[in-house]
Amino acid sequence: MNTIEKVKTIISGIMEVPIEIVNLHSKKNNFEKWDSLNQLTLVMEIESAFGISLNLEEMGQINSVQDILLLVEKHTKA
Incomplete structure (x- = not known):
């Protein structure tokens, strides 16, 4: 399952x-x-699901599926 599908499944x-x-x-x-x-x-x-940790500021910035995907990408690009 790719990132988008995983996020969609979680949200759903x-x-x-x-x-x-x-x-x-x-x-x-x-x-x-x-x-x-x-x-x-x-x-x-x-x-x-992605083995990441978001800080409080990032948590407050989540307003859309796109926001989630950008944060996942940011934290998994190590």
Whole structure:
């Protein structure tokens, strides 16, 4: 599973939506269940899935699928 598919799968599970509606252009406000608690759950799942650690500033910058992908890329490019 590539990075995009893995991120889409994580978001789909946490936000309880079909994976088909999660895409590169999906934003926080597209998901009814994307609240502060699920934001934290999302961060923890992303960190676990990719073996990375995000700082508080980065966590607060996540507003879209694209934001997540950029952070994953940044932290896995070592």
